[in-house]
Amino acid sequence: MLNSKLCFIGAGFHASTNIYPAAIEAGATIQAVATRNLERSRAALLRFGSSGQAYDHAGQMLEQETCDGVVVVAQPVDQTKLVLECIEAGKHVYVDKPLGWTAEEAAKVAQAADQGDVVVMVGFMKRYAPIYQKLKALIDERTLGKVRSFQMKFAVDSTPFCENEEQFMKLAAIHMVDLMRYLFGEATQVTGTTVRDGKHINQSISLIFDEGVTGSAYFTGMSAWSRESESVLVTFEHGFALADEITKLTIHESHKGDLLPWKSLEEHDSLYTPSGTPMSGAYRDLYLRGFVGEMRHFMSCCQTGAVPLSSARDNISTMALCDRILSSFI
Incomplete structure (x- = not known):
């Protein structure tokens, strides 16, 4: 410590x-x-x-x-x-x-x-959350081959603190925008659609990244989502990984061998979760969300004197991507 x-x-x-x-x-x-x-x-x-x-x-x-x-x-x-x-x-x-x-x-x-x-x-803080650090290691080590695509979801009730789409993007969804860059690199193409009804916001975004990764993101800020929700599904060359609600990472490796997988119990997933215990007190959420790590x-x-993973200079690209997404909406 x-x-x-x-x-x-x-x-x-x-x-x-x-x-x-x-x-x-x-x-x-x-x-x-x-x-x-x-x-x-x-x-x-x-x-x-x-x-x-x-x-x-x-x-x-x-x-x-x-x-x-x-x-x-x-x-x-x-x-x-x-x-x-x-x-x-x-x-x-x-x-x-x-x-x-x-x-x-x-x-x-x-x-x-x-x-x-x-x-x-x-x-x-999502860069320092255990689930995304484990997902990042899986991407970098190429255990399942190269990343080909991803789907990202982020849903929250942003109506108490966001008046418009720019505030929603830069006060709430910005965490997921930064997470995209952390996991997949820099975006080369961005297109998006949005529907807004007062403070209720729904955004659908398509992106291509410099490593040839294609991705889609669904961001919503509505009172319907009083329970905040997020997930990232990554498809690799030889499997997929699903990071779900910061508490469950499922990793699936494609079946290999001559025996067809439906003829027996050949398919398997690796599931990573935190333990549940009252001994964690109030700290479990602070660790899992990345606050303690950051x-x-x-x-x-x-x-x-080391340069932080989320430095002021790196932040420039995250803010730029937020603006690119906002300007792409039709």
């Missing part, structure tokens, strides 16, 4: 529910918290058992605190400015997505990070 001293900017619902607990589980010490309200900052420190310093101004915290890194989980409209302030202060930064609202804004931050020689990592990765990069 790593031992890093982290300062936090923001203590809202997402930060308090996922990021703070994941950071502590990964080995972090909360050194300081800055929000717009001093009492709110003190409450966050108390809630997570920290004797650190409370601030009502992020700039003051950045000026006074010496730490291993800063975690920024604020409103999207504020995050780019806050990250640039962290970079100017010479701090390594983890920031929740999105970092920049466009590829141009993302590039501005990446350039500042390079010039400041600091680590800037974007919170695309915090551990960030702290390691801060200590070693």
Whole structure:
């Protein structure tokens, strides 16, 4: 377990529910918290058992605190400015997505990070989720041959926080867009169709990637999906793999041999799941969704100076793909 001293900017619902607990589980010490309200900052420190310093101004915290890194989980409209302030202060930064609202804004931050020689990592936690890391290893090792195609589904009730398709793409579906790039590379062709009824959004997207992989994605943001759902089905040359709801990975290898598989029990799947036990407490979801993994990765990069898997520079391509998808809709 790593031992890093982290300062936090923001203590809202997402930060308090996922990021703070994941950071502590990964080995972090909360050194300081800055929000717009001093009492709110003190409450966050108390809630997570920290004797650190409370601030009502992020700039003051950045000026006074010496730490291993800063975690920024604020409103999207504020995050780019806050990250640039962290970079100017010479701090390594983890920031929740999105970092920049466009590829141009993302590039501005990446350039500042390079010039400041600091680590800037974007919170695309699905890259660090065990199910997708195992799927990524299967793709890279070519155990089942090359990837030929994929189908992706993401469904969520985005109506409380997304007013339009751009907000839905960049505040919700962006995780799956980034996951496409992580698993399959860079998209060379994008076409899409969309139907919107008020805040209810349905999107169908077809893509071709630079390795010759073809894929389709179905994204929906509707109140019908009060139960969030996601899956990725990957077809290889010699089998397929289905990552279902972050808890079940099924791997099927094509039958080989002279005996027809329907003549006997020749077909078989390998099934990977987490165990279910009350001993996991509240941490099971934080591990399976990738929150603990991304915090551990960030702290390691801060200590070693390594480039994060989801770096500020890599984020440029994710934001660009979001914009390409949006501009492709008919």
